[in-house]
Amino acid sequence: MPRLRAEQRKQQLIGVAVQVFARGGYSGTTTAEIARAAGVTEPILYRHFKNKAELFVAIVHSVSRSTVEHFEELIAGETDPIRRVRKVCAAIPDHIRRHADEYHVLHGALTTSRDRKVVEVIKEHYAAMHNFFRQLVKHGQDAGAFRTKMDAKKAAWHLVMTGVGYATLSLNLDIIDRATITETIDEVLRGMKQ
Amino acid sequence: MPRLRAEQRKQQLIGVAVQVFARGGYSGTTTAEIARAAGVTEPILYRHFKNKAELFVAIVHSVSRSTVEHFEELIAGETDPIRRVRKVCAAIPDHIRRHADEYHVLHGALTTSRDRKVVEVIKEHYAAMHNFFRQLVKHGQDAGAFRTKMDAKKAAWHLVMTGVGYATLSLNLDIIDRATITETIDEVLRGMKQ
Numbered sequence: 001m002p003r004l005r006a007e008q009r010k011q012q013l014i015g016v017a018v019q020v021f022a023r024g025g026y027s028g029t030t031t032a033e034i035a036r037a038a039g040v041t042e043p044i045l046y047r048h049f050k051n052k053a054e055l056f057v058a059i060v061h062s063v064s065r066s067t068v069e070h071f072e073e074l075i076a077g078e079t080d081p082i083r084r085v086r087k088v089c090a091a092i093p094d095h096i097r098r099h100a101d102e103y104h105v106l107h108g109a110l111t112t113s114r115d116r117k118v119v120e121v122i123k124e125h126y127a128a129m130h131n132f133f134r135q136l137v138k139h140g141q142d143a144g145a146f147r148t149k150m151d152a153k154k155a156a157w158h159l160v161m162t163g164v165g166y167a168t169l170s171l172n173l174d175i176i177d178r179a180t181i182t183e184t185i186d187e188v189l190r191g192m193k194q
Numbered sequence: 195m196p197r198l199r200a201e202q203r204k205q206q207l208i209g210v211a212v213q214v215f216a217r218g219g220y221s222g223t224t225t226a227e228i229a230r231a232a233g234v235t236e237p238i239l240y241r242h243f244k245n246k247a248e249l250f251v252a253i254v255h256s257v258s259r260s261t262v263e264h265f266e267e268l269i270a271g272e273t274d275p276i277r278r279v280r281k282v283c284a285a286i287p288d289h290i291r292r293h294a295d296e297y298h299v300l301h302g303a304l305t306t307s308r309d310r311k312v313v314e315v316i317k318e319h320y321a322a323m324h325n326f327f328r329q330l331v332k333h334g335q336d337a338g339a340f341r342t343k344m345d346a347k348k349a350a351w352h353l354v355m356t357g358v359g360y361a362t363l364s365l366n367l368d369i370i371d372r373a374t375i376t377e378t379i380d381e382v383l384r385g386m387k388q
Binding site: 028 | 357
């Protein structure tokens with residue numbers, strides 16, 4: 001295997017770790033397995049990531065960043081608050097499919113790991129999701145589209161909870177169809193509108 | 195250990211399995227560990243449950259039944275559709291805490307197991323939850339409280355998704371407070387009302 005520069009090697013290890021965790025679960029996977037799958041020795045892996053939790057942290061930071069960046073792009077040219085919410089929510093199914101392995105690893109660790117670092121970075125992830133939706137709601141309130149009596153923070157948690165429920169049911173059981181997503185977005189918007 | 199009659203033994207094994215799965219995860223636990231924790235030999239365990247998946251199926255059937263029964267009791271004396279939804283949704287946090295181990299096992303298997311039997315019984319569980327909420331929505335439509343143009347099946351999935359998101363975030367990260375639950379129920383009801 002050719003020598004990769006540090007940053008490239010790091011990204012390669014993250015990519016391999018996602019796949020190995022997605023197959024075997026975060027808890028059921030060892031750093032030795034990840035090193036082997038990446039074609040490197042464990043000491044090389046440890047040069048970039050001190051332990052398994054650090055690899056997980058890097059995966060979650062990466063998927064959080066991709067998700068927020070994607071959502072920000074979607075609303076960049078859109079000023080209408082209702083259309084903003086619709087655009088972002090309607091894009092979630094495809095976004096989650098594109099990052100299926102990462103979300104699979106995230107949800108698996110969320111429901112099974114009690115490692116302090118793992119729990120902390122998952123909290124960070126949902127705080128980032130919540131922050132994005134809070135701004136979306138706040139923008140809609142400022143523009144007069146959403147009820148100002150509604151607490152933007154709480155409304156954003158409603159969006160995050162629905163999204164997490166959608167993502168886990170959809171990725172693992174495939175039981176939520178497109179029409180249900182559209183209807184759910186309509187209902188959520190009705191609940192927030194003036 | 196005194197000899198227990200077959201049904202009592204079965205219930206004892208389910209109870210022990212819930213605790214062992216909750217600690218070690220469904221995938222990371224063996225029937226040998228469950229037998230040991232229950233103070234029986236593996237052949238005795240196998241007399242009641244052919245394999246690990248059958249134990250899991252029994253756990254999920256038990257928690258599905260408890261949940262539907264609890265929800266049915268809550269609405270038994272209540273005819274107002276809005277108050278019915280409020281009562282059931284407001285009771286979810288305590289219900290989930292009371293069955294924390296069972297829901298923990300269920301969510302862990304949902305996000306990590308690909309065993310066909312495991313996936314099938316989890317689908318059954320969510321179908322049972324969905325069926326309950328569909329009837330709740332339908333009752334509200336028949337009583338003129340909820341929009342009849344809304345598809346009761348899709349609205350019920352919105353409730354289930356929000357519930358699953360709440361349950362996973364709440365049990366594992368403890369980041370959803372009571373006021374957020376109340377606000378979310380209000381918004382969901384607003385979305386469904388005439």
